[in-house]
Amino acid sequence: MRRAGIFVFISLLLLATLLVAGCAGQARGVIPLSDNPGDEGLPLRVSWVRTLMEQGREDIWRPMQYAPPTIADNVVYLGNTENVFYAFDASTGDTLWKFNTNGPVESGATLLGADAVVIGDGDGYVYCLNRQTGFVKWVYRVQGQVMGRIVTDGDLVFVRTTHERVYALRAADGKWKWMQSREVPVNFTIRGVASPVLDGDRLLVGYADGYFIGYNKADGTEVFKTLLEKGERFLDIDATPILDGANLYVASYSGTFYCLSRENASIQWTFRQGSVQSAAVAGERVFLGDDQGFVHALNKRTGELYWSYDLRENDQKRSIAKSPRRRLKAPTNPVPFNGLILVASSSGYIYALDQAVGQEKWEYWPGFGVTTEIVTHGNSIFIHTNFGNLYCLKPNYRFNDKN
DSSP: OHHHHHHHHHHHHHHHHHHHHHHHHHHTSSSOSOOOTTOTTOSEEEEEEEEOSOSSOTTTOOOOOOOOOEEETTEEEEEOTTSEEEEEETTTOOEEEEEEOSSOOOSOOEEETTTEEEEEOTTSEEEEEETTTOOEEEEEEOSSOBOSOOEEOSSEEEEEBTTSEEEEEETTTOOEEEEEEOOOOSSOOOSOOOOOEEETTEEEEEOTTSEEEEEETTTOOEEEEEEOOOSSSOOOOOSOOEEETTEEEEEOTTSEEEEEETTTOOEEEEEESSOEEEEEEETTEEEEEETTSEEEEEETTTOOEEEEEEHHHHHHHHOSSOOGGGGGOOBOOOEEETTEEEEEBTTSOEEEEETTTOOEEEEEOOSSOOOSOOEEETTEEEEEOTTSEEEEEEEOHHHHHHO
C-alpha cells in the first residue's frame, strides 16, 4: 500500500512539473506579448515581428544575437548568426531580399550612399551589396572576424577586425587603400572590438592593449596615440567612442570610463565602477551600463554621478525561476527615447528609466532577452532578440496616459 501511495505521489509530482514547464514555455513563446493596440496593460504594442531562426530548440540552445538593425528609407537591414543578411519593409516586416554570408553577422550594417549597404562577417568577409536587390557589388576578405560596425566617409570604407587590424578600402570597388595593426596581446583579451569612429579627417580606434589611437583617414598615419590602460590583461578598449562637442567618451573593459579632449585625447575626467559596455549622451548627461549590472547617469562635463539603477536585481525578481544566473547578465546600450532611457539584459526584460532620476517607468519581456543594442527610428523601437526574433514595437499611448 505504501509503495502504491509513493507511486501515485511521484506520478502527481511529475505531472505538476510538466504543467509548470508548459506554462513557462507559454510565457516565453515566440510572440510572448499581445499585439492588441488597445491593451492598456502593456507599455508597447507589437507592430510586427519576424522569426528568423528555427524554433523548437529554445531549451537546449540559446544563441546570442549581436547585430542591431539599421533603418533607412523604410527598410530594415539585419544580419544574424545563421549566416543570413536581410532587408525588410520597415512598415510591414515583409522580406524584400536576403543574402547568404560565409560567416555569422555580428555587427550592424553601414549604408554607402543611396545604392549600397556594407556588412562584415565572422569569416572575415566584407560585402558591398546593392540596397534594392541584395546583389553583390564587391567583396574583400580581411584577417580576423568583423565584429565592430564598419564606417565610411563615402570614399573609403573602414573595417576593424579581431586581429587588431584596421583596414581602409575604396568604397567604389573594395580595393585595399591602407592598413594599420597592433600586436595581439599575449594575455587574455575580451572577445569583441570597438567600432571605429570618424572625426573629421581622423579615424579613432581603440585596441585590446589599452591604446586609443587617431589615424589620418586618407593614408593611415598616426595623428595621436594615448595609452589609457596599463596592466597584464583585460585592457581592451572595446566600447565604441562617442563624440560630443569638445569631448569624446571611451571606455575600457578593466572598468574605467574616460572623458577625453577631442582635440588631443588628454584625460578630462574618469569614472570607475564596473567594466563599461556601452554609453550614450542625451542633453547634459551621459548614460552608461557596466558588467556589474548597473546603469549610471553622469554629468557629462564633470563625471558627477546622478543616479544608478540595479538592472540585474530587478531582472532576478521578475525571473520565473529566480535564477542566480540572472545576476551575470550585463545591460545593453542605453538608448534615449522620449525622455526615457531604454536598456535591456541578455536574458531578461527591456526597461524604461526616467532620464532625470533613474526611476523605472515600465518593463517589457521580449522573449529570450536582448544582447545587441536597441534601435529607435521615429516613433518605432526595433529589437533583435537573442533567439532571432526581430520586433517592431510602438508605444501604447493608452498605457502611457494611464501611467
